[in-house]
Amino acid sequence: MRGQGPERHKRGRTRPAFGAGEGRMAGKSVPHFHNEPGVPAISVGAKEFMCIGALPPFDHPHVFLDMGAETEIICQYCSTLYRYAPALAAGAADPAQCVWHDDAAAAA
Numbered sequence: 151m152r153g154q155g156p157e158r159h160k161r162g163r164t165r166p167a168f169g170a171g172e173g174r175m176a177g178k179s180v181p182h183f184h185n186e187p188g189v190p191a192i193s194v195g196a197k198e199f200m201c202i203g204a205l206p207p208f209d210h211p212h213v214f215l216d217m218g219a220e221t222e223i224i225c226q227y228c229s230t231l232y233r234y235a236p237a238l239a240a241g242a243a244d245p246a247q248c249v250w251h252d253d254a255a256a257a258a
């Protein structure tokens with residue numbers, strides 16, 4: 151015998167409006183880029199990354215940049231224009247030397 155309990159409908163809850171949750175690199179470290187060469191624009195394969203401006207110790211405060219729905223973003227510290235390039239790997243950049251490998255620096 152089945153009870154005729156009131157069916158519960160899930161009410162639409164007000165959730166914080168995050169962007170698309172999919173496609174995020176959960177648990178992965180965010181790629182770091184710098185503009186040591188001083189190029190006007192850097193193509194990157196990730197929409198979310200860190201800009202450090204230049205190689206340490208001349209780096210600016212490491213800022214997290216998120217293009218969101220856009221395909222480019224300008225770093226407020228070093229004014230580097232980052233362009234999203236889907237053809238690149240998530241941690242890659244063009245010029246390739248603009249990728250900063252923290253672990254490589256530590257291992258050196």
Ligand SMILES: [Zn+2]
Binds near residue numbers: 202226
């Ligand atoms: Zn910067």
